Amino acid sequence: MKKLKYALFTGCTAKQSTPEQMMSTMAVARKLNIEMIELTEASCCGASHLQDYDDFLSLVLNARNIAYAEKHGLTMVTICNTCQLNTAMTKHRLDKNPELKARVNEKLAEVGLEYKGTSNVIHFLYAIIDDFGLDEIKKMVVKPLSQFNIAPFYGCHNIRPSELHDESHKMRENPYKPTSLDDLIIACGGMTVDYEEKTKCCGFHVELQAPNTAAVLTGAAIAGATDSNADMMVTPCPLCHLKLDTQTKSASKAIGREVALPVLHMQQMVGLALGCSPEELGLKHHVTDVNFI
Amino acid sequence: MSAEKITTQKVNFKVFRFNADADYLPYYENYTLDVTSEDVVLDILNKIKWEHDGSFSYRRSCRHGICGACAIKVNGRSTLACKESMTTMIEYFGNEITLEPLSTKRAVKDMIIDKGDFWEKHAAVTPYLVADIDECPSCENLVSPHDAEELDEADLCIQCGACHYACPVVEINSDFFGPAAFVAAYRFESDVRDSDGERLINVNEEKQGVWDCAKCFECAEVCPKDINPINKITKLHQMAFQRGVAKNNVATRHAVGFLHSIKKNGVLDEGGLVLYSEGLHIVKHLPVALQMFRKGKIVPPWGITKSDKLDEIQKLIKSSSTVKF
Secondary structure, eight states: OOOEEEEEEOOSGGGTTOHHHHHHHHHHHHHTTEEEEEOTTOOOOOTTTHHHHOHHHHHHHHHHHHHHHHHHTOOEEESSHHHHHHHHHHHHHHHHOHHHHHHHHHHHHTTTOOOOSOSOEEEHHHHIIIIIOHHHHHHHOSSOOTTOEEEEOOOHHHHSSHHHHTTTOSSOOOTTSOOHHHHHHHHTTOEEOOOGGGGSOOOGGGTTTOHHHHHHHHHHHHHHHHHTTOSEEEESOHHHHHHHHHOHHHHHHHHTSOOOOOEEEHHHHHHHHTTOOTTTTTGGGOSSOOOOO | OOOOOOOEEEEEEEEEEOBTTTOSSOEEEEEEEEEETTOBHHHHHHHIIIIIOTTOOOOOOOSSSSSOTTEEEETTEEEETTTSBHHHHHHHHTTEEEEEOSOGGGEEETTEEOOHHHHHHHHHTOOSOOOOOOSSOSSOOOOOHHHHHTTTTGGGOOOOOTTTTTOHHHHHOTTOOOHHHHHHHHHHHTOTTOOOSHHHHHTTSTTTSGGGOOOOOHHHHHOTTOOOHHHHHHHHHHHHHHTTOOOSSHHHHHHHHHHHHHHHHSSOOHHHHHHHHHGGGGGGGHHHHHHHHHTTOOOOGGGOOOOTTHHHHHHHHHHHOOOOO
16 A cells, blocks of 8 residues: 555644643554654644634634645644644635635735645544545454444534535545444444434533533533443544543533543554554553553 | 436334323334435425324424424434425435424424523524614615625524524523524624624623533534524624623633734643633642643643744734734
């Protein structure tokens, strides 16, 4: 297979509160022989909060990030659902609106950059499914996760709004019955768990201003997975991961029931199946212990 | 024009039944029906009522996606029954279809719900034009095409409630106005003729207002009129800053905090953002922060890897910023 090469937009959490996500991304990339060119010049995507404050500025900053991927002539890979949403949304708006694109490029020209619209923006989950292939991953599995019931937690910003995401990847993901993460679990040898909350919101974005709402959403997600007999959850989004992994106390209090499940990043799950060590995947960085290794 | 061949297939329907006057608990009735490729969801409701059980109840009126009466949930997804094709639903969910009212806990009879909370919240955002109108104008009160575009299709809302009852926050925080009310607020806030000063303040209040939106995009996914309610919520956030009515609170500081962080580091300083947003209230986050610290999940401000070419980012922030807080 031709060696894959991507421009990696790490996002902020991978470098701070979820170091294990960065570690496992790189570990999986090594196993799959994918070359990652890290976009060290990139800024924060604004996480849909800068967008609430200054829409135009957030477009300019995200267009700048994409422009660096374009300079490398590479597809931009994201490893956070919210980075994916905001970057892909910027791309969508600029590609659809030449007048807006010209206004943004006028600003980028001040620093010698141009947004052209030549690089696709895709989440790592879909990149490995589209470009590497589930069958290929399956062939490389050395430690199938066959004894585990794994609950996929998709994360809002990878599946909604569906029209936007259909532009970035080949599979037409059904926002009400998504399959990508389920398929990946099966490719890794695990059993997938179906539960109502798997496509629901984790509450991360209202954590500060509406802590109760956020905690109820987190609690409901973990409880839904638990009641469906899951041994662990897996998510492609580091923000969902932060909520589900570190906020179990407030979540339990909010729903009046003790809940806690080990939560893996999608990359950690793939890494385990491909034979990476727990150290390589940063499993010690979880607040809710990953106790099955 | 070549006519596409109409196909028929058998579909199993699990239908929510409840009569608040007679039943202690709701139950589900099963029907196996022939569904054609021409059918919309409303055709199925009609089929059940006309051919199987005359007591089956649901709201319907225009059958043209304009009155908003027939919204229900299909396999948990809010849907306008007269507009949604069964073919799409089968494509989404297969041949096992569950029909439920928009909100089972608000059910009055079968698909009919008490939409009282929806209307109460809709009414609370002053969903009408507030303007000093000259009763004997010398000429028409013209709105330019450019100004009309600002409404951004918010005036297409038919108050069907699909987004309201798809919104997870509405179910948890009973004060929260919900996406449809925000669309109505935006409709009039973006109207150049409107002079109401209170509406935008009202929809920015804590608990009830736009800042409690969880950004899950459920509303955008379900809206049968493609209004994209969360996009209007985002615009209401922006308007609050642009018009200087944004209060200094944890929610607004959280938005502005991103700018400060990016200006300083290019990337986010996660701890710094929480500190800036919460102020002294940061103490409540300390137990979790301590747990995270022990697991190597907290990077101190001096340990943050700043973006390369930070000067570029700072230059762009200077030249491209459009608001001040």
